[in-house]
């Protein structure tokens with residue numbers, strides 16, 4: 676796999692990851708606010724969770740490949756190192772988000788799960804966006 680293809684896959688996977696998580700957090704917020712159809716939500720979450728997981732793994736693998744092509748950790752700016760750390764934290768936030776969502780789908784009155792989802796969603800998006808900024812301005816930030 677050469678550099679342009681790896682870069683294309685990296686950018687496409689990061690967009691898919693962002694889209695999947697934006698969709699699911701919005702869907703959860705809407706369903707909870709409207710006390711909507713939790714069974715329908717459960718079906719949608721099952722599909723989106725798979726897509727988010729796949730996209731996140733492709734971001735990580737293509738990121739490592741790009742890093743390898745560019746000469747390893749010494750060949751890329753610190754911003755990419757921090758971006759990698761953030762991505763590993765995003766994996767943990769995403770896993771905790773879906774675990775809390777499972778608890779909510781199991782019992783839609785679960786106040787702990789609801790409270791967790793309320794801050795995990797925005798935290799995921801904030802950290803994801805911070806990582807995007809690090810990546811785009813990696814040569815400026817150094």
Ligand code: HEM
Nearest residue numbers: 689735738739741742751755758759762803806807810811
């Ligand atoms: C949320 C996670 C991530 C996002 C949103 C993201 C986004 C991006 C974007 C937009 C670029 C292109 C920047 C540009 O040239 O203007 C990029 C490049 C790059 N990313 Fe990521 N990335 C993520 C995770 C990772 C990870 C985990 C790694 C390493 C393991 C990585 C390694 C790289 C490298 C080495 C480049 C530079 C490629 C080049 O100069 O052409 N990225 N990333």
